[in-house]
Amino acid sequence: MKLILKKRHRREKWFKRTGQMSLYLVLFFLGVIFMEIFSTGYSAFLRTEIAGGSAPQDLLNAFEQYTNQKKSWSIASDAVDMYYKHGKLGKLTSNQLDTINSLKENGQIRLSFNWAFFTHSDSREPELAGIWGGLLGSILTLLVTFTTAFPLGIGTALYLEEFAPKNRLTHLLEANINNLAAVPSILFGLLGLVIFIHFMGLPRPSALVGGLTLGLMSLPVIIVATRAALSSVPSTLKESALGLGATPLQVLFHHVIPSALPGIMTGLILSLARALGETAPLLMIGMVAFIGNPPSSFLDPATVLPVQIFNWSRSPEMGFVENTSGAILILLLLLALLNGIAIFIRKKYET
Amino acid sequence: MRSLWLERFVRCFFFLCALGAVIVTIGIVVSLIGEAFRFFARVSLFDFLFGLTWAPRVLPTGEAVGFGAIPLFTGTALITLIAMLIAIPCGTMVAIYLSEYAPTKIRQTVKPLLEILAGIPTLVYGFFAATTLAPLLRNIAETFHLTIASESAINAGLVMGIMILPYMTSLCEDALHRLPLSLREGSMGLGATSSETIMRVLLPAAFPNLMAAFLLSLSRAIGETMIVVMAAGLAANLSFNPLQAVTTVTVQIVNLLTGDQEFDNAKTLAAFGLGFVLFILTLILNILALYGIKKYKRIHG
Numbered sequence: 001m002k003l004i005l006k007k008r009h010r011r012e013k014w015f016k017r018t019g020q021m022s023l024y025l026v027l028f029f030l031g032v033i034f035m036e037i038f039s040t041g042y043s044a045f046l047r048t049e050i051a052g053g054s055a056p057q058d059l060l061n062a063f064e065q066y067t068n069q070k071k072s073w074s075i076a077s078d079a080v081d082m083y084y085k086h087g088k089l090g091k092l093t094s095n096q097l098d099t100i101n102s103l104k105e106n107g108q109i110r111l112s113f114n115w116a117f118f119t120h121s122d123s124r125e126p127e128l129a130g131i132w133g134g135l136l137g138s139i140l141t142l143l144v145t146f147t148t149a150f151p152l153g154i155g156t157a158l159y160l161e162e163f164a165p166k167n168r169l170t171h172l173l174e175a176n177i178n179n180l181a182a183v184p185s186i187l188f189g190l191l192g193l194v195i196f197i198h199f200m201g202l203p204r205p206s207a208l209v210g211g212l213t214l215g216l217m218s219l220p221v222i223i224v225a226t227r228a229a230l231s232s233v234p235s236t237l238k239e240s241a242l243g244l245g246a247t248p249l250q251v252l253f254h255h256v257i258p259s260a261l262p263g264i265m266t267g268l269i270l271s272l273a274r275a276l277g278e279t280a281p282l283l284m285i286g287m288v289a290f291i292g293n294p295p296s297s298f299l300d301p302a303t304v305l306p307v308q309i310f311n312w313s314r315s316p317e318m319g320f321v322e323n324t325s326g327a328i329l330i331l332l333l334l335l336a337l338l339n340g341i342a343i344f345i346r347k348k349y350e351t
Numbered sequence: 352m353r354s355l356w357l358e359r360f361v362r363c364f365f366f367l368c369a370l371g372a373v374i375v376t377i378g379i380v381v382s383l384i385g386e387a388f389r390f391f392a393r394v395s396l397f398d399f400l401f402g403l404t405w406a407p408r409v410l411p412t413g414e415a416v417g418f419g420a421i422p423l424f425t426g427t428a429l430i431t432l433i434a435m436l437i438a439i440p441c442g443t444m445v446a447i448y449l450s451e452y453a454p455t456k457i458r459q460t461v462k463p464l465l466e467i468l469a470g471i472p473t474l475v476y477g478f479f480a481a482t483t484l485a486p487l488l489r490n491i492a493e494t495f496h497l498t499i500a501s502e503s504a505i506n507a508g509l510v511m512g513i514m515i516l517p518y519m520t521s522l523c524e525d526a527l528h529r530l531p532l533s534l535r536e537g538s539m540g541l542g543a544t545s546s547e548t549i550m551r552v553l554l555p556a557a558f559p560n561l562m563a564a565f566l567l568s569l570s571r572a573i574g575e576t577m578i579v580v581m582a583a584g585l586a587a588n589l590s591f592n593p594l595q596a597v598t599t600v601t602v603q604i605v606n607l608l609t610g611d612q613e614f615d616n617a618k619t620l621a622a623f624g625l626g627f628v629l630f631i632l633t634l635i636l637n638i639l640a641l642y643g644i645k646k647y648k649r650i651h652g
Contacts, residue, residue, distance in 0.1 A: 012544040019447050022448065033513070036479060164369070175641075175642070179641070182567060184601070187574075187629065247354055277470070277474070279472065279577050309474060313581065321482060339470070
């Protein structure tokens with residue numbers, strides 16, 4: 001009897017420990033992924049520069065070779081950058097290596113903060129490429145998403161939750177929207193391609209088309225989140241307002257919406273975060289093309305940050321690996337910011 | 352009187368919004384079906400669904416050949432299977448630990464963390480798979496004298512498993528935590544240990560909701576695009592060897608549409624054929640997860 005009990009207790013201990021171990025294992029793997037991206041990415045924020053006049057032309061960036069001879073520090077080429085930061089030899093000749101080492105001894109080569117990474121647009125040369133074009137494209141795209149999907153989504157949620165008669169049609173509509181929220185995002189890309197480009201003939205890789213496509217994708221998510229927020233408003237609130245003589249419209253705008261607002265806001269921000277990180281549907285509508293200038297209007301050819309990251313990740317140059325990681329870090333930072341705002345709103349209005 | 356008019360107007364406005372949402376749904380179905388039908392006018396449905404070679408091209412005679420999608424389906428199945436083999440046991444165990452054993456403090460920190468992690472763009476995981484895990488796997492395979500493709504199914508599957516974990520864990524944890532306390536108390540009152548309570552009482556009780564969590568994760572894994580685009584490759588091998596390169600439905604959709612092709616090409620239309628299959632497949636999984644479970648509960652619950 002005692003033996004059996006002991007066995008059962010041992011099994012209990014093992015079970016608990018397995019659970020604990022799997023939690024730590026999962027957190028460990030996720031941690032490894034982010035550490036890896038951080039450790040390759042942070043060096044994208046630094047760039048190697050060589051003191052003006054002291055460097056031979058072949059060590060400088062091609063653009064700098066011809067223009068900025070008088071500058072006190074010039075941008076080094078990709079190969080020099082990789083060697084100085086990570087000790088990777090690449091295609092450097094032994095002659096060039098000697099030159100770099102003597103520059104190093106004389107203090108004529110340095111690392112400085114890579115502002116170009118934030119202010120430049122995409123470039124074929126990793127030492128000149130920056131995220132500004134993609135970032136601006138993302139902002140314009142999300143602006144379109146924001147202005148189309150939000151009113152439509154909130155309106156639909158309000159209709160379903162407050163006005164819709166409880167009949168078969170409404171039920172079908174609800175089922176439809178729940179399903180739509182779980183459809184793979186790539187299919188929304190196909191939809192955007194057919195409707196906005198093939199059918200409506202809007203300019204192809206523009207922020208407008210990207211934003212509308214992402215709007216289609218966010219719509220069901222926004223509806224589901226808004227409905228959840230609306231249905232969590234206690235019915236006593238509505239009933240007491242109605243009892244005091246408020247019209248249904250007054251109840252809605254003076255009581256229901258204000259008290260559901262934090263929940264609605266949280267849902268909106270999280271759907272925006274999802275749209276910010278989305279890549280696949282935008283590949284479908286041709287945003288994958290190389291674009292060297294930041295877009296100046298909604299109709300200009302544009303790319304977005306995740307797509308630019310995808311493009312960089314496919315480039316063969318070594319310098320683009322750290323650029324990719326660096327841009328991912330920026331993307332994650334933006335997402336963390338959005339999530340932080342959502343958590344802040346939820347915490348503040350929870351009570 | 353004025354307020355009555357306003358009321359009608361507002362109601363009408365909200366109805367129009369809802370109508371917009373319906374139009375979007377119908378738009379997806381119609382555009383997919385429309386384009387898919389144009390594709391099936393050129394390549395027969397039977398050849399597409401049961402053909403064994405995927406090498407899409409249009410002959411000079413105008414005949415479209417090589418549109419057999421079986422290698423894509425098996426590739427998708429293989430990668431999803433690997434992902435699920437990782438995600439289901441790990442996700443369930445973590446959910447059990449979080450819901451039943453973990454101190455409140457750990458639960459309250461890990462739960463929101465999981466929700467944030469579930470929102471990380473899959474592009475990030477894809478980049479990790481392509482640049483870090485692929486060389487690592489090659490080194491491991493070499494020490495065992497195995498040959499592994501640089502873009503292997505196991506690479507994509509492993510990372511997809513890790514990608515799906517936070518999402519699945521969060522859903523499973525909800526399913527377990529929502530069970531009434533009386534179930535636990537009753538079982539423990541009869542002398543069962545915690546693990547016995549979990550295995551014999553809680554898991555069976557939460558089974559429909561756990562199945563729903565698995566199905567939703569499965570549907571997400573099948574529709575996942577960026578990880579497989581970056582880590583799984585384009586070679587349409589009909590193989591179940593996880594060390595070989597395989598391709599998936601989503602990879603081929605991206606591949607067929609990211610060139611500069613005109614619209615009436617059979618190759619571009621094929622993307623819609625694939626999209627249609629993907630839509631039907633995920634639709635079935637979602638309906639099963641969202642409604643089939645409800646029915647099961649009504650019968651057994």
